[in-house]
Amino acid sequence: MAKTFIVSDTTALRDGNVLRRVRHLGSARDGLREWRLQRLTAVALIPLGLYFAASVLRLATSTRMTAATWLGSPVTALLIILFVLTGLAHMLVGLRSVYLDYVHARARLLLAELVLRAATALLAGASVLAVLKLFLNR
């Protein structure tokens, strides 16, 4: 999805990104993909987030049984998993755009990238496994 090729007469110079790079017109990396991902996840998070806020705040202080029963029901489990994954994808793009503004050394940039991605993967994995366990054990 990153680049559009004209199939009929594809050469290196027909690829708009290569041409831009050769002529030094802009960065020609994959900013658009991130931009689009952020907007798509933002739109998805409107209904998912409202559902999440309306239900989880009430459960946050409830007993384990109540929370486990609710999280284990099929529709809730699905929506919470979707919310967590969409939210974390949105977070990844957002936090990336923050540290790109303030971290200027290459080594530190790479470190920030690795730490953020590892942390996001951990959070996503842990959340999904937890909800799956509740769903399967109900």
Next chain:
Amino acid sequence: MERPLSPFMFPTWYRFQITSSLSIIHRLTGIALSAGSILLAWWLVAVAEGGRLFAATHAFIASPIGIALLFFWSMAFFYHLCSGIRHLAWDAGYGFEIRQAYLSGYAVLAATLLLTVLTWLYVYLA
């Protein structure tokens, strides 16, 4: 040569307006919500595991500090949601006139307060 980096204008030279302040708050609430995702994952794991882990997590969330955190996170969430919709409108090409931008800015603030209050009324009354 050491050149000053981006935020150096802020405390002394820059005059805040609602438009730039709201933009900064959008970013700050985004960062706060990212931190909140840690507690969310933690809570989900605690509910799944039960036992002492859940007891400790529950004690923290139900404590005054926990409730205050939830309150501020919910406010940050609603702000980021409303402000995000404002950004989506801009992405679609609407609302760029200065008057419209100010108006939508105040609307975002009002909607944030309203949604936060309504949500917590619902939490405590329903």
